[in-house]
Amino acid sequence: MKNKIEISGLEVSYGDKPALNRVSFDVHENEILGIIGPAQSGKTTLLKVINRTLEFVPEASMDGTVKLDGVDISTIGDVYGLRRRIGMVLPLPVGLPLSIYDNVAFAPRAAGLRSKSQLDELVERCLQQAALWDEVKDRLDTLGTKLSGGQQQRLTIARALSHEPEVLCLDEFSIAIDPVTTMRIEDVLKTLQKEMTILLVTNLVQQAKRLATRTAFLLNGDLVEIDSTDVIFSDKPTHQATYDYVNGTFG
């Protein structure tokens, strides 16, 4: 199976505080990799490394290599092009202070797409994939920030899909979304899996069980275990900590 992302010896620290210790693993192409682990285990940091937004944290330092399609991302000159190849959904819904339409069309426009008809088509497709189209199709020109929390979260998913990424990183996307809509989006993710690689960071272990092909368990910046989801959620994962965490007897 082809590796989409290869992470080797990744170390990140914020000042003196280590966030990731020598983490190495691969992400296969067209898989959903579930990343689970308690708070402060370095899940979000991992995603920030992949799309190189860690560079905005002044005190962060990084060691090790991350390769996307075999190319070390720190050597990529066009960092904006790199970020367009990676869709990112952040845990708190951030509606950009633009209309719903402009929110979704932001990235394609930044990349240079100007054709109105193409943009219209793209916006509609992305909003439908994020299960938001039916609710907002009559008011695409209202402010994105005026939507409810759950709608804004789906708007960020539509936005992340708008630049047709190769890798989609979802950082606890279902925090503000009701279970029924979550299920709809999960179905969408399953179909998207054919087109892209998905990294799913989640606090809901059941969600990782439902969706992920493989699951990685992070604890205090260490990669405890990465294996196929069936093994992680079975009675016999390699580490006891994994068993305790997924079964809720942790700590």
Next chain:
Amino acid sequence: MICAERIQTFVLQRITFILLGIVGIPVWNVLQKADAADTEAASALTPLNTLSPLLNDLYAVLSISFLAILFGIACAFYLQEWLPETNWIRRLVENVIAILSGVPSIFYGILATGIFFYSAGILKAIGVFPVPQNIEDGSALELISFQNDTPVFYIAVLVFILMVMPITIQTTQAALGSVATPIREAAYALGASHWQVLRRQVIPLAFTRILAGGCRAMSGALATAALIIGIYIWRYTTDPGAFSNRFVLFLSGALFLSIFSSTLIKLYASASDRFN
């Protein structure tokens, strides 16, 4: 917006209009008196002649303030967006600005008289000191208008830059800092460049606050300007009537503008809430 807030806004607006009216009456009186007095002194005086010194003062003040505000905004953008927080230049400039913007405006007036005005001798040495003309014939209003080649003009420029820039830089920096980090991060994650993030996200969000800061800087500076003008007139005029007329004129103009700009600040502040 709830009902009580509507009423509050309404009342505040009415108070502003009433204050403007109160300012307007002495201005009108002075204009009328000046007109009558000057018709005797000078031969061909129209209301335009009376207004011109006032407009001249305001013109100088406003254009300089405008330039200083633009420069201050540019400076704040550089400090906030391009220099890291730990940079020593940024820390030095921010500290100096914090001190300067905390100085009450009356001290700027004293600074203007104490340092700039009495050092006009230095300006004279380098050949920019003017010789007041027609000091004997009593056409005071004509005499004391703000000429672009007088040292007072340069003094006003220096004082205005000193007064307007720190406040503008401070408020602009605060405005840029108030744009939440998640918004920037979200835009960066979509592949936008630094400039695109600034142009599409940060500037629209911070714009009203930047304008409010500019207005605040201006309304503070106007009060001091009145003092400078007063000193100028006292120094170059022998006619006491001209002093008071001119002073009242400018003071009213300054008051008018500072009320106007504080209304603008209120407007901008409420406009900047629409995204939150």
